[in-house]
Amino acid sequence: MVSNQNITDVTDDDWNLSASRTLIQALIKDFYKNNLNSFTDPLKQEGLIAAGKEISQIIILFNRLQKLINRNAPQNIWWDRIPRLFIPDNRDKTQRELTELSKALIFAIEALRESSSNINIAQAIRFDVEQIVCKYEHPLTGFIINPFLSVHRSPSTTTKVIFGLISAVFIYGGITSSSIAGLWIFSELANY
Numbered sequence: 001m002v003s004n005q006n007i008t009d010v011t012d013d014d015w016n017l018s019a020s021r022t023l024i025q026a027l028i029k030d031f032y033k034n035n036l037n038s039f040t041d042p043l044k045q046e047g048l049i050a051a052g053k054e055i056s057q058i059i060i061l062f063n064r065l066q067k068l069i070n071r072n073a074p075q076n077i078w079w080d081r082i083p084r085l086f087i088p089d090n091r092d093k094t095q096r097e098l099t100e101l102s103k104a105l106i107f108a109i110e111a112l113r114e115s116s117s118n119i120n121i122a123q124a125i126r127f128d129v130e131q132i133v134c135k136y137e138h139p140l141t142g143f144i145i146n147p148f149l150s151v152h153r154s155p156s157t158t159t160k161v162i163f164g165l166i167s168a169v170f171i172y173g174g175i176t177s178s179s180i181a182g183l184w185i186f187s188e189l190a191n192y
Contacts, residue, residue: 020091020102024062024109031113044116051116055109059128061133062105068096078098094136101129127153 022120035048072091108122135142151163 013151020106021062023106024059027106027109027113031055031109034113035116039044047116047119051119051122054119054126055112058108058122061126061130062102064133064137064174065098065102065105065129068133069095069102072136089175097132098136101132104129128147 031051035044072094104125108125111118111121111125127149131146134145134149138145151160154160
């Protein structure tokens with residue numbers, strides 16, 4: 001049985017990804033060991049399958065998070081000796097935030113290990129972490145991608161339909177205005 005003590009014993013300075021990966025593996029083994037007899041019950045089987053899918057998505061997100069943490073690790077590069085006047089070096093702050101996000105993912109797996117009915121809690125944590133990871137993976141387009149992901153995950157069909165119609169108007173308007181502008185430029189060049 002894995003306890004919360006493993007997480008609370010580790011301070012921020014001691015926290016590393018290999019220890020968290022080992023903890024995640026132990027939590028997953030514990031989840032399947034605790035629920036081994038429940039797989040035969042058809043009522044609990046659907047919830048356990050959904051919890052297993054959620055755990056796999058959390059692991060995929062954890063791998064994306066690990067890539068970001070490694071990418072933002074302090075490195076000894078020659079241009080780091082040049083003072084940063086215009087663009088501050090936020091790699092340490094980013095790395096601390098991403099490390100906290102990995103702890104949140106471990107908490108989501110622990111919630112699923114306690115009970116597969118905690119899938120809503122785990123999904124909410126994963127969705128929040130995924131939005132922040134998307135912001136770091138796509139710094140220029142993350143503010144566009146995140147609202148699409150939020151609407152995609154929304155349980156309300158009316159929200160999805162309204163958002164789709166509004167998006168279609170903007171996309172159609174952008175295509176139409178650019179094609180009209182292109183035709184106008186072409187006609188001006190032909191008349192010149």
